[in-house]
Every structure is written in structure tokens, then in C-alpha cells.
Amino acid sequence: MNANVIRLEIVGEAENGQSEVKHVKQGVEAPPCQPAASVAIAPEEGAKKGAWREKGAAMLKNILLPSLTFLLVGVLWAFVHSHVAHEIPSPAETWDRAREVLAHPFYENGPNDMGIGWQVSYSLGRVMAGFALAALVGIPVGFIMGSSESFSRAWQPLIQILRPVSPLAWLPIGLLLFKAVNPSAIFVIFITSIWPMIVNTAAGVKAIPRDYMNVAAVLRLGRFEVTRKILLPATLPHVLTGMRLSLNIAWMVIVAAEMLTGGIGIGFYVWDEWNNLNMPSIIVAIGIIGVVGIVLESGMNLIQRYFDYNRQ
Amino acid sequence: MSSYLTLEHVGMTFKTQSGNFRALDNINLEIDKGEFISLIGHSGCGKSTVLNIVAGLLKTREGVILLDGREVSDPGPDRAVVFQNHSLLPWLTVYENVRLGVDKVFSVSKSKKERDDWTRHNLELVHMSHALEKRPGEISGGMKQRVGIARALAMEPKVLLMDEPFGALDALTRAHLQDSVMDIQAKLGNTVIMITHDVDEAVLLSDRIVMMTNGPAATVGEILAVDLPRPRDRLEMANDKRYHELRAEVLDFLYRRQLRPAA
Numbered sequence: 001m002n003a004n005v006i007r008l009e010i011v012g013e014a015e016n017g018q019s020e021v022k023h024v025k026q027g028v029e030a031p032p033c034q035p036a037a038s039v040a041i042a043p044e045e046g047a048k049k050g051a052w053r054e055k056g057a058a059m060l061k062n063i064l065l066p067s068l069t070f071l072l073v074g075v076l077w078a079f080v081h082s083h084v085a086h087e088i089p090s091p092a093e094t095w096d097r098a099r100e101v102l103a104h105p106f107y108e109n110g111p112n113d114m115g116i117g118w119q120v121s122y123s124l125g126r127v128m129a130g131f132a133l134a135a136l137v138g139i140p141v142g143f144i145m146g147s148s149e150s151f152s153r154a155w156q157p158l159i160q161i162l163r164p165v166s167p168l169a170w171l172p173i174g175l176l177l178f179k180a181v182n183p184s185a186i187f188v189i190f191i192t193s194i195w196p197m198i199v200n201t202a203a204g205v206k207a208i209p210r211d212y213m214n215v216a217a218v219l220r221l222g223r224f225e226v227t228r229k230i231l232l233p234a235t236l237p238h239v240l241t242g243m244r245l246s247l248n249i250a251w252m253v254i255v256a257a258e259m260l261t262g263g264i265g266i267g268f269y270v271w272d273e274w275n276n277l278n279m280p281s282i283i284v285a286i287g288i289i290g291v292v293g294i295v296l297e298s299g300m301n302l303i304q305r306y307f308d309y310n311r312q
Numbered sequence: 313m314s315s316y317l318t319l320e321h322v323g324m325t326f327k328t329q330s331g332n333f334r335a336l337d338n339i340n341l342e343i344d345k346g347e348f349i350s351l352i353g354h355s356g357c358g359k360s361t362v363l364n365i366v367a368g369l370l371k372t373r374e375g376v377i378l379l380d381g382r383e384v385s386d387p388g389p390d391r392a393v394v395f396q397n398h399s400l401l402p403w404l405t406v407y408e409n410v411r412l413g414v415d416k417v418f419s420v421s422k423s424k425k426e427r428d429d430w431t432r433h434n435l436e437l438v439h440m441s442h443a444l445e446k447r448p449g450e451i452s453g454g455m456k457q458r459v460g461i462a463r464a465l466a467m468e469p470k471v472l473l474m475d476e477p478f479g480a481l482d483a484l485t486r487a488h489l490q491d492s493v494m495d496i497q498a499k500l501g502n503t504v505i506m507i508t509h510d511v512d513e514a515v516l517l518s519d520r521i522v523m524m525t526n527g528p529a530a531t532v533g534e535i536l537a538v539d540l541p542r543p544r545d546r547l548e549m550a551n552d553k554r555y556h557e558l559r560a561e562v563l564d565f566l567y568r569r570q571l572r573p574a575a
Contacts, residue, residue, distance in 0.1 A: 218392060309402045309403040
């Protein structure tokens, strides 16, 4: 399992580093564009051998180097456990706990004692619900903001003020509105997800080249046709970027939100285990949260790449 | 009333932050059906503005544009534009880019099968039949411009407007495309207005070259009839005395009579 995890992480990072240009301004991120495909010109003879050697070296680098890092951190961790802070559980203890937890991820012992699989599923459910609602509202709003100067003028200041607020600050308002924790957590995720979607969609609409609209004008496309045939496809990469950013943040926020709301969910699981002073469980949970985060990110990356019309 | 496309007293003033900018002044032009016209002038002289006004992409209150006896002001497929940077929609394939226009223009007059045939026919005309399913990101700049030309041709425009169509291409590709355009125009007899800053291109392709004065308030300086017989061959032209005289005349206008003071 470890080897797989390592591999995923490295692939994800390499892609982020290479293929994305980040606009610092207003947190708008440009959609990824693939680097130009490199053309290898090698003589037929011996080229295969060289290619294999290169591939082997790359594999070695991608697996060996991260493995070394994990090993190093493991050693450091063991040292901290034995010499600095004994309260931190040892790697071996944690490993045992991980095997225990992962052996029966979906057990059910009443509503207050459920397997880690259930905890993650409930959290994911809330994230998806809030995320979907945010998409439903945020993407159309982003479209209007991008295409209407006055709408943008009217709403921009409010959005600028609300965007940097930690979504958790909205939790009491959610509780007040819904009088229940589950909808409140979803509400927090909704607030988390909506800003990147609005901002990126609006930026995408604004970034549509004048030329495309000229083409539409020459073809005398109607308003509906322009939206369907030009606005939507031209903006889609930006929209997906907004969704990816949203999902990343939402997954971080849900853990904190659930710590406050309680119930079933990976966030409350962490908090509960802290109350039980069960440190190995917490470390295992951190690992699982990270892996789920990577899976979400890779999923969004795949979707984004599928719709990236500039891919070679 | 005899000409096919007429520009009468066309002027243009842009409102800028530092006041009004008079871009074009009193442009008069009469173009016959099937004529190939080049607009040449230094950059910033308003050539593109003229083209955009004819295309309807820019609106002006001054002057009239008559096409085939009717005044035109809004953009439309009867004045198809080949944009300088091709402006293909990157999420559509080569075929779909052309088909989009075909579907729009011939939605009533052609059946589905006919529109498919017509799309393929026009892509064949520009030698792009091999790349129907490719996306613009997968083909070269010259090929993109070929598709842009096919898209415009497929609308069966009354006038084909080309805004520095070969400006972004390397010299060899440009020569290929110029030859293609000459072939197609000989075959179909399109009426064409092309913007260029390339003297050889203007002389080689045009029936008449409209030379524009420098802005602000640019206008038509001189019109030069290119009386070279067609079909014109690029290699023969290299040794043609008349070709060089015409070329010299354009150069003289551009670099002696209209030398940019700032350049």
C-alpha cells in the first residue's frame, strides 16, 4: 500500500509543478496547459535500449527517492518517540493500529462506533453535497459576473470581503439557520466551495478571446447558440479549475467542521480519538485523510485533462 | 451603382480616455465583383479598421457601405472574415469548425448530407482533408489558417475579408498559402479584400492595390491597378519587368511618400 501512495503523490506534484501557471492575483488559477510534447530524435539502433534504461532510471528515481524520504521521516519519528516525546506513539504501534482499523473499515457497532470507511464516507458525502450545491449556484453566478460589467461591479466588493473569511466562521450561522449539525456542515462546505467557483468562472468568461465572439458575430449566432457553442466550452477549463480548487479546500475544511459538529465523520473521529487519548488512531486518520485528498485531486485532474482541448 | 461593394465617405472616430481619435477619414472605394483588392499601409494606419467596418464588427456613424445594392452594417456570413490569428474554436475539430458555419448559413437551403459534403468539399479545396478529426492544437499554423480560409469560403460569402491572413506564418508556408488562395480565387471568382503589409504579396495576388496614408485620419492615398496577366507564377514574376515596376511603385508610396515620421 505504501509504495502506491508514494507513487501517486509524486506524480501529482510533478504535474502541478510543470503544467500549471498560477495567477497570484485574486487566487485565480489559469487552466492547465500541457507542455509541448518533446520529440525524441534518436537513431533506430540502440534507441530502444537507451529508452529502457531511461525509463528504468526514472522509475528508480520516482520510487527510490520518495521511499528514502519516508524511511528518513520514519527514523526521525522513532527517535522522537524514544528520546524526545514518549507520548507520540511509535511507528510500530501506529502500524499495528492502522492494520486493525483497515481490517474492518465498514464495521458497525451502533451509531457511535463505526469503521473508518464509514467515517470517511460520511465526510465525503457532506463534501459532495456542499460542493454540488456550490456548483449549482456558483457557476451560474460566475457566468453572470463574467459577462455583466454592472453585476460584477455590484457584487465584487462583497465577494472580496467574504472570500478570505474562514468558512468555519459560518458554522454558527448554519447552526442557527438549520438547527441541525449535518446541514450546517454542508452549508460550511457550500460557503467554502462557492468562492473559487465564482471567481474562476467569471475569470474564464472574461478571458474568452474577442476573436471567438467575432466568429460568433460573423456567423450571426443567437444568444442561446453563443452560450452553448462558445461561452460554455471556452469557459469549461476555468470552471473545472475552480471546481478542483474548491474540492481541495472543502476536503480540508470538512475535517475541522466535523470536529466542531460531532457525529459520524473523519473529522469528529480524530477529535473523538483525541478525547480517548488514542494517538495511533489520529496518526492513521491523518494518513487516510491525506490519501483521500490525493484521490480527489487526481480525479479532478483526470476530468480536467479530459476536457482540456489543448492537449496534444 | 455599378460596383459590387461600395464604401462611401466612410470615417471612424474612436473615443479614447485622452479624447477623440480620428482613425479614418473619408474612405471611398468601389470594388467590382470577382475583384481581388489589397489594402496596404504602415501598421497603425487603420487598414484593419476599414476591414472591420466592412465586416460589421466595428460600427461607424460616418459613411455607407453598400454590398450588392444593399446597405450593410451588422456582421454576417455574406462578409466572411479570415482572421489574422485564424480564430478557430479550439474545442472543435477541423471538420466541426467549418461545419459550424455551414450549418448556420445553409440550415434551410441544404440537407444534412449536402452540408456534410459541402464541408468536406471546402476542406479539400484548401488541402486539409487529411486532418478532419484533428483539433486546432494539433495542427500547424499554416494548416490552421487553411482551415480558417475553408471556414470562410464555406459560407459562400459575397466578399471574403482577409485580415493579414498570412502575417503570422513563416515565408515558405506563406508562399504556399498565397498560391492556394490564388488557385481558389481563380476557380471560384471570389470578391476579396485582403489586408497586408507585404508588398510582394499585394502585387502577386491583387487586381488592385489600395495604398493608405498614415493615420491619424488615414484615407485612401492611391490605387494601383496590377495589370499582370493571370495565372501568375511566383517564379516567373521574379524575372518580370512589369512586376518589378509595380513593386517599386508600392515601395515608393510606402517608403517615400508615406514614410512614418516616428519610424
